[in-house]
Amino acid sequence: MDNSVILTIIDLIGKKKTNSIIDRGFLDEAIKLNEEDILSCLKKYKEVDNEFDIPSLEEIKASIEDSVKVLLESEKLGIKATNIFNEDFPSKLKDIKDRSILIFYRGDLNCLYEKNSIAIIGTRTPTEKGEQIGEALGYYYAKEGFVIVSGLANGCDTAGHRGCLKANGKTVATLPCGLDKCYPNDNNDLADEIVESGGCLISEYKIGTNPSSKNFIERDRLQAALSLGVLVVECAIECGTMHTVRFAEAYNKKVAVSLHKDVEKDIDTVKGNLYLLEQKRAIGLKDINDYKKYKNILLGYKIYC
Template identity: 40%
Template sequence: MISTDTRTAAGILTLTALRGIGPATAERLAERFQLLAAIADAEPAKLRSLVSASVIESLHEPTALANAGEKAQRVLDEADRRGVRVLSVFDQDYPTALRSLHDRPPVLFVKGKLPPLRSVACIGTREPSEFGEIVSDRIVGTLVGANWAIVSGLAVGVDTLSHQAALRHRGRTIAVMAGGLDGIYPRQNAKLADEILERDGMLVSEQPFGVPPSPRNLVQRDRLQSGLSIATFVMQTDIKGGSMHTVRFTVQQDRLLFAPVPQGRHAAEPKSQGILGMTQLPAMRFADAVRAEGDYRRILLERFRDKPVAVPLASREDYASMLELLETRLSGVEQSELRPASASTQMSML
């Protein structure tokens, strides 16, 4: 195990199994040292810029790397039994879209067919009204008809509706999980997960086996939904809904953001207030409404100024321009291979 390449899944898993080393630190170590043996033999001075003194001490414990390597091998063995691929960020098959994220996971657990670059996230409230149900099916159907794969989180509500609509319209769909792939959450969507795999879809998580979908992991999952996608479609949400985490990540990752505009009685529904905020309020008022702080607030004000943060979809007549925007953005992404965008990058909405 000491001769393991640090940039393989086995190498990264070994590093993260060591006391005090998280995913980001593991990736930094892998970038600096090609073999685990090189880390074990490195002088403390060469490690101080990468890890703490306590981690350096643990790295030089005689059995530390061997024990961590055994833990990593158990994970890989279980993955093999479950038909799950474990991808390192250094692997060629690691999703291109995620490489642009500064907080990308160095290891992914994947079951099924890897996602295409032509992917969009469709997310929203866990308690959609009639409006949320209608627009989820209508928009997903249009996207699938234009050969876009649908990314969502397998949660109840809009996530489930989006996955089901993608399958119903004979499209591909990707479920980003907040826990390990050894357990489907919620359990009521176990059959849906099987159908996703049967139809050339994918289940993906950054969490190892046995890790539950905790609130923190659910938020972390949201950044992967938007990160895997060219754009995010928010079907329905309150101004303080959990979907706003994905909205934040979408903006910070410089992805496109779309939202259908509720009208008539639907506009008065609590679950529509977030959509109205995204599509009608200027960026400053929206930032105040969602209590945006720090980098998120700065990006909102610099990039959008007096414009809404989401492209509004008021009717089906807007779908043609929606698809044009997606194709334009995809073309730019393919040319740049999704290089990380600077925080000040201006995103044209038209």
């Protein structure tokens, strides 16, 4: 199905209702996929959702024109798109309850098909040791053949991406904004390096979209969905990283936390590590032997202690 049609419907009624329309099979009945077809689909949806406000034909036409323009402008910037109806849409993103419908990407989409992937995430303000550990973890798991997934944020995310690149590995960054932007701005060069090294930048948001609190949470679920496990370098008890942890738990992914020496200090940005361990919600990783054990757990190997 044409990306402009999916983008049009999302813009008109939002992701949640678009998913509902897809689940009920209304979009399957659209053949030409012009404004009349879309209006027909939305009218049928109205039959099962009385509170749904059907947009006018003029609104649909204007939205289609805008969607086509967005996709053309995206292509000029090297940004491609794919939707849930296409064969190249990553199964990891549609096999979750709150699935993606349309993603924009820059780089090699094949990275999202790789089975062996791990999210390395954490606070934007890590300790010096935490930053070193984050880079070391990115390097280690990349050398072990894992795609490294993170969010391109300052701190732990940046360290994980850079460690992966030093190992000549491939890394995926999930962004809370359109791919014509980089958040944060000072990671523009890192974003380009990720793409040039065979990695991928992805977003559910069209060009021109700015970051928002809601977008950060939504992109956190993509990190969990794309990974076999989520590894927290450092985090506070209440922080954005915990969103990714909760998504990982909902998706039955194994969570791990780094237990390097700074974690024992009375620092707010590392207290989350011990909290997750004490709550028995995560596996603690102290050294290379623990890294290997966690790797084997993610790969489904039996561990004999």
